[in-house]
Amino acid sequence: MSLQIVLNVIIAFMWMFLSETYTFPSFFTGFLIGALLLFFLRRFIPDAFYLHRVWKMIRLVFLFIKELLLSNIDIVKWVYKPKQTYNPGIFALPTDLKTNWEITILTSLISLTPGTLSVAVSHTNDVIYIHAMDIYDNEEAINAIKDSFEKAIMEVTR
Amino acid sequence: MTENMTNILILLLLVIGTFFILSATIGVLRFPDVYTRLHASTKAATLGISGIMIGAFLFLNAEFQIVSGKLILGIIFVLLTAPISAHMIGRAAHHTGVKPWGRDQEAQDEYADDYRNQK
Numbered sequence: 001m002s003l004q005i006v007l008n009v010i011i012a013f014m015w016m017f018l019s020e021t022y023t024f025p026s027f028f029t030g031f032l033i034g035a036l037l038l039f040f041l042r043r044f045i046p047d048a049f050y051l052h053r054v055w056k057m058i059r060l061v062f063l064f065i066k067e068l069l070l071s072n073i074d075i076v077k078w079v080y081k082p083k084q085t086y087n088p089g090i091f092a093l094p095t096d097l098k099t100n101w102e103i104t105i106l107t108s109l110i111s112l113t114p115g116t117l118s119v120a121v122s123h124t125n126d127v128i129y130i131h132a133m134d135i136y137d138n139e140e141a142i143n144a145i146k147d148s149f150e151k152a153i154m155e156v157t158r
Numbered sequence: 159m160t161e162n163m164t165n166i167l168i169l170l171l172l173v174i175g176t177f178f179i180l181s182a183t184i185g186v187l188r189f190p191d192v193y194t195r196l197h198a199s200t201k202a203a204t205l206g207i208s209g210i211m212i213g214a215f216l217f218l219n220a221e222f223q224i225v226s227g228k229l230i231l232g233i234i235f236v237l238l239t240a241p242i243s244a245h246m247i248g249r250a251a252h253h254t255g256v257k258p259w260g261r262d263q264e265a266q267d268e269y270a271d272d273y274r275n276q277k
Binding site: 068069071072074075076078079080084086087088089090104107108109110111112115117118119120131133 | 181194258
């Protein structure tokens with residue numbers, strides 16, 4: 001991964017010196033050419049193609065923005081409903097993520113998605129406690145988080 | 159023509175941003191306990207602040223030809239810190255013994271159950 005980034009930057013600098021224009025656009029062209037070369041030579045370089053992982057990261061960011069917009073609309077609906085019919089509560093979400101870094105991202109994502117707010121992480125780092133606006137669709141919420149967020153985070157970090 | 163369009167876009171972004179912040183405030187007033195209020199203040203406020211800041215960014219760009227990176231950084235920092243501060247406030251509230259509010263009966267609280275079992 002890091003070897004590929006270094007290679008890519010070196011190719012970009014080489015392109016800059018070869019074309020003798022020391023500006024950002026020429027660096028960027030060099031970077032694109034380097035990425036293309038790495039893509040075609042990916043069979044001979046150790047590790048998977050690193051831009052693949054960058055692409056997954058961008059996908060995660062877009063997922064985050066989408067969920068943020070949805071959650072805002074959701075909470076505004078709750079605020080302006082004349083009759084407040086929600087039933088809040090705290091439920092436990094067992095998680096497969098291991099490192100602190102992954103769990104931090106997951107809790108942040110949970111906090112900014114519709115109807116859920118992370119309250120605590122257990123001492124053993126494998127259960128996240130979540131406060132939900134509506135406790136009835138408990139199982140459904142767990143499955144949704146497991147399917148979308150955990151998978152997306154795992155694709156980036158592993 | 160295009161100037162008009164950007165003006166309308168800026169106006170829309172600012173109005174949407176203020177609307178979401180206003181809703182967050184009303185939510186804080188209407189909801190029954192700490193946790194539900196945190197829902198309102200973290201979620202609606204992030205989109206409200208993002209809207210206002212993007213509106214300001216476009217305005218500075220259209221009026222003075224300034225590309226203000228600070229405003230974009232501001233959005234990113236709000237998005238990074240809002241969920242973490244909400245998490246800490248919720249945790250602190252739970253540790254000081256605030257019970258989650260429940261309709262009709264006592265609310266389901268698996269965190270309190272597990273916490274008791276550990277002791």
